[in-house]
Amino acid sequence: MWRNQLSEKHFDQEVQRYIAAQQNFSFVKLLGFGSYGRTYLIEEKSTKKLFVLKCLRLKHRRHQKTKSKFMQEIEILQRLSMPSIPSIQSTGTIQDIPFFIMDYINGQTFEQLIFDEGQTFTISQSLFITKQLLQQIVVLHENSIVHRDLRIPNILFANQQLHIIDFGLATFKKNVDFSLIDNPKQAENHISDLYFVGHFLLFLLYSSYKPSTSKEKPWQEELALPNDITNFLERLLWIQKPFNSSMEALQLLPIKK
Numbered sequence: 001m002w003r004n005q006l007s008e009k010h011f012d013q014e015v016q017r018y019i020a021a022q023q024n025f026s027f028v029k030l031l032g033f034g035s036y037g038r039t040y041l042i043e044e045k046s047t048k049k050l051f052v053l054k055c056l057r058l059k060h061r062r063h064q065k066t067k068s069k070f071m072q073e074i075e076i077l078q079r080l081s082m083p084s085i086p087s088i089q090s091t092g093t094i095q096d097i098p099f100f101i102m103d104y105i106n107g108q109t110f111e112q113l114i115f116d117e118g119q120t121f122t123i124s125q126s127l128f129i130t131k132q133l134l135q136q137i138v139v140l141h142e143n144s145i146v147h148r149d150l151r152i153p154n155i156l157f158a159n160q161q162l163h164i165i166d167f168g169l170a171t172f173k174k175n176v177d178f179s180l181i182d183n184p185k186q187a188e189n190h191i192s193d194l195y196f197v198g199h200f201l202l203f204l205l206y207s208s209y210k211p212s213t214s215k216e217k218p219w220q221e222e223l224a225l226p227n228d229i230t231n232f233l234e235r236l237l238w239i240q241k242p243f244n245s246s247m248e249a250l251q252l253l254p255i256k257k
């Protein structure tokens, strides 16, 4: 364990050395790391523009499957050209570890907005934001991509619009027999993203919920939403018949026109 940490720290220095050797970039800081990747903030000297360098974690360098998944994240981001998704600027290797450089989204995640800043959302604001998210998901699905990790730390608000990051679990959309799906989060079709949208909408709605008792009840009882919104959420969360596509979910979003 400590050996792994030691070598990851050593690798951070390798990244710093690599960036220092590039004429036009300077290293700013380590942004964080997840299970597959390690992410750094860098600055383009001539423009002062910030970028993110993401590389495969050192411990996975010999795992062919994880390496291919990382290369697939690059392929997916390169395929998508949407203002709400970071574009890839360049790719390469540092000591045989693959990396890519993408746009830095200078905003706040919904996790930060709700839990650090205590921001609250009304029902109509929550539905309006969910509509924006669904509009982006429709475009992803039209490009045959499913994100499969649309959690609140991966959805940011910046420049007056929503942005989606972290395509590490994304995959190419398949025709999946609904009866064979046992975990909607991992489904390789629209079901996965819509399931996450259901949880996203619940986080927004719960931001303004004030419990009247210490006893926890199901969200349907606690939030006591109008029926059309409860039914919509239950279809996203696969409690009721799921939507046939993200477009259908967008069209049936119970939002006042």
Ligand SMILES: Nc1ncnc2c1ncn2[C@@H]1O[C@H](COP(=O)(O)OP(=O)(O)OP(=O)(O)O)[C@@H](O)[C@H]1O
Binding pocket: 031, 032, 033, 034, 035, 036, 037, 038, 039, 052, 054, 086, 102, 103, 104, 105, 106, 109, 153, 165, 166, 168
């Ligand atoms: N393009 C980006 N723009 C702005 N911030 C980013 C970008 N990509 C990643 N980040 C931020 O960098 C940090 C690390 O991201 P990374 O995707 O490596 O791991 P993670 O999201 O913490 O973990 P996991 O892999 O489990 O999802 C996170 O705080 C994330 O918000």
